[in-house]
Amino acid sequence: MAFPLPRGITPSEIAFLAEMETVTIVPRQRLEGLELLGGPVEPLVPPRRASLPLWLALLLKRQRRANIIPPSWLHPDPLGLILEVESQHQDYKNSFSPPPPLPGQPSINSFGKEANPRAQYTPDGDRYYAAPPFLPQNTAHGGDFTKETPALPFHWVEVGNMLLDAASDDLVEPDQIRRLLKDLREVRMSKMRSGVDVLDAAATVGGGVALTGVGAMELGEERGFVAGVVDNLRKIGASKEQARREQLADQRANGQYSATQDEEEDYMEF
Incomplete structure (x- = not known):
């Protein structure tokens, strides 16, 4: 008798998709460029930064060929601010902190001006806007975190745990980051479970x-x-x-x- 699969996507499958997130690395040795299904990877020349898929960055990190630069939100100060907003701010008592702007929505850049998202094009010339995990939300320069409340990307749980497991020496105060991620996850899970009370109405x-x-x-x-x-x-x-x-x-x-x-x-x- 076959074991029935659970409905929807499983956590392991979600983590697999999150490995396509783009992160920033600093190579420790020269490497030739690669042709991947997701597109070409530029040659790696130390100490010039490069953006790679998370799975490839983790592989190079385990081989001691590169160091991973954590994304802007994966620091104690931004995480502490998000946790404070989620748990104490009255405006987000029954909701969640705002996410990064979606493709097609304008955002405010570091100069205080409205910046429209940049469209991408297929080989046939069709225009499209990238979506997670193909957005630079987890690169060192991705996202605008100069505003009052930083934003958590769509795959924040997976990316945070993977970097803590494989590249904790590249993070600032990894023990504090691990505690903040745990507290933040518990607060948000509590909100989700309490939110089902309105389903009856x-x-x-x-x-x-x-x-x-x-x-x-x-x-x-x-x-x-x-x-x-x-x-x-x-x-x-x-x-x-x-x-x-x-x-x-x-x-x-x-x-x-x-x-x-x-x-x-x-x-x-x-």
Whole structure:
């Protein structure tokens, strides 16, 4: 009997996708350029910085051929500020800190001016905007963290854990970063689990749970919990509807049914 796979993407698959994130390295020896499926990799010349996929950067780090420069958000000060905003700021009591701008949305550059995202083109000339994990959100110069509140990229959990495991000597105060990531993850998970309380009301009056700013691993880990809550709420709603219909049928049989109730039932069915 085959083992049933869980619904949706698994955490290991999410981590595999996160390995395509681009990071910044400082090579320690010369290496020739590579032709990868994701595009060509420029030749590595020390001490000139280069941007590589995370999986390749980790491979070179394990071989002691390069050092990884942590992204701008993976430092104690930005993480501490995000944790403070998530846990104490009233505006984000039931929501999450704002994510980096999506492709196609304007952002504010370091000069205080609005900067439109740069379009990319396919070999056929079609224009497109890159999306995670193909955005420079985890490079040393990626993202604008000069604003008051820094932003967490879509794969912040995966990238942070991978760099802590394989390149902790390249990070500033790795023990403090590990603690901040753990605290930040617990705070955000608590928000996600408390946010499902509104699903009961959303099932009757419409709406949903705002998950703007939630990362890929957070969504993958909470998918089963939220899906289970929704399924149970659907069953409860179906039993309530069945009980209401049985009550209306009894009222019809006893002659206690009014035209107003007919209109209400038609509205509910609509």
